[in-house]
Amino acid sequence: MTQFPDPIHAGLSRGWKVLGGRYGAIPEKISCDVAIVGSGAGGGITAELLAKAGLQVVIIEEGPLKSSTDFQQKESQAYPQLYQESAARKTQDKAINILQGRCVGGSTTVNWTSSFRTPGETLQFWQQKFFLKDYDADRLAPYFAQAEQRLNMLPWLAPPNENNDLLRRGAARLGIKAAVISRNVKGCWNLGSCGMGCPTNAKQSMLVTTIPVALDLGASLLTETRVHNFEIGNGRVTGLRCGPVQPNGAMDSASATGESTLITARHYVLAGGAINSPAVLLRSGAPDPYQLLGRRTFLHPVVLSAGVFEQPVEAWSGAPQSIYTDHFLHTQPVTGSIGYKLEAPPLHPVIFASLVPGIGKNQHALLQDFPSSHALLALLRDGFHAQAPGGRVHLRGDGSPVLDYPLTDYVMDGARRALLSMAEIQFAAGARQVLPLHEMATPYTRWAQAQTAIHALPMKPMLTKVVSAHVMGGCGMAGHEKQGVTRPDGVHWQLDNLSVHDGSIFPTSIGANPQLSIYGIVNRLAQDLCGRLNGRGTSLI
């Protein structure tokens, strides 16, 4: 029994309009002002702003409504209930494992709270290459500031846990500047279970902030309901079709045979996230005259390095991400060889045992060292070079999406440099052993040995462990129709009454954890949309 008041249960008692799953069947027809597909970072911000502006909003979410009472800090529950494909969504060649949320609040319910504004060099690149002239830091600043205030984003002032402090200490030894991460938390208990849903409601995810505000203002939420497609006629969206999904993501048999709910609205906002939003448009046969839809999907491909120290590290405990370094994003221009941001990931039993390479007694030796194990990750900044063009979303025969993301030599060269950087930092911090996560690596006990070995590793997909927790692009924005799926104001270039308000609108990867980029940019898009729909101003704070 939890001691924490559950804001979702409280809201349901107040009479929130929630349907789907255990909350009852959804009607055959629904009509509203704005239908929002997805309740994550973009959907949540949009829902709050539109509801505050007096618009009748329906939010359609394919995941379940889970809340603090359900968050038991157990991976065995969190991965199947809160993540896309049980946290095992993979790229087409299986080389990259993707973590994406699938629940009310989307990825914000399961992310690690790291908050960064869109970096200046990313915005400059967008302005120059994608003709997004309004995307400069000064003009976006007030929208970022509103999101930061609304979601209580502040530098983490508590001491970093050892897993993060080792990054700080190792970097300092090498003269590399590391800094403190800002987090969207209020009254955080420093547990470290953010990735399994925050059990204390300290994490200011969409689940406990914008969605409740929208629901209190009369919005409706359909849960465990997937939008199958938009209906399109005469260059406009005329409706959307949705139906129930089973807990494992399979469409209900009724939906499969054509019984589905039709929702009609004045305007539609697609906020399913990268991969999912392009998938809806592909299933809809949406106009795509320049064949851009689903392309330029980015992942910040991640490679990892596991260290073992003499002292306890207990990487499961404490705020998961509190220290970072952008040093390796600035050692070359943004269009040069691929740069990477270094952070430390939290480690819990299932994720640790899955990531640690090898079998049998060798693997057991590594597993036994779990309490003294340290991990670093490198987010590779894809999308800024011709040889990092990202991947392409396709549909399988059953309509589900798959991302084809080939790992090019250019990206894998960056992966090698990142493994070298992380090993050097771990040894500088005092590691007695460092193991780059690569099937042909063995634990190295000295930096010189690791350096030689990493230079000799075949940096191939599958041999190199690559994961992603940041999926971006696929419905990219541009100032010219031939370059973008969406316009700079988020409206689809060919469908006037459809906006895309999620990370799929980014023309490149962000080069930083993306949640605040989505909140801030969608804040502006949604405020402008409100103005066009009913002329009423609205604000997050």
Added chain:
Amino acid sequence: MKIGVLSAAVIAMAGGAALWVQAGLRNGQLTLAGRGVFRAVGRTVLDGSLPIDGQAQQRALDGFLDRVDALIRALPPHAQDELSQLLATLASAPGRYLVAGVSTDWADASTADLAQGLQGMRISGLALKQQAYAALHDITAAAYFSDAATWPVLGYPGPLQI
């Protein structure tokens, strides 16, 4: 159910259409054939982490297989289909040999032979074998260590009770 690329490759090498008599999954659950494959893979991947005592090890593997079932139940249909085909391929004699290098029945193979077979898949030049290895390794690790009873092996005390 379309035959996967790996299955097609095995059929071709085995000299014609082999008869896949045993699916790997049925209704999202491991069949006897699928359980046989995972039991052998489990005792090999988890060698060193499993209880040493014979009976305790069998009970641990029984629990492991139940958790593999739970994990599979939560996978989307496309992933269940792929896994079912992979397990059907591995459960068959030609598949077991051509993919995993194992010439005896799964239950009879020594842990050393199984380990050698899995290592071969792990660093194989053939992407299909690497993919098969990754699926077996990751499902095994995730299913086994999702149970709190296994956490003492890792030295993990469990989440803070709040």
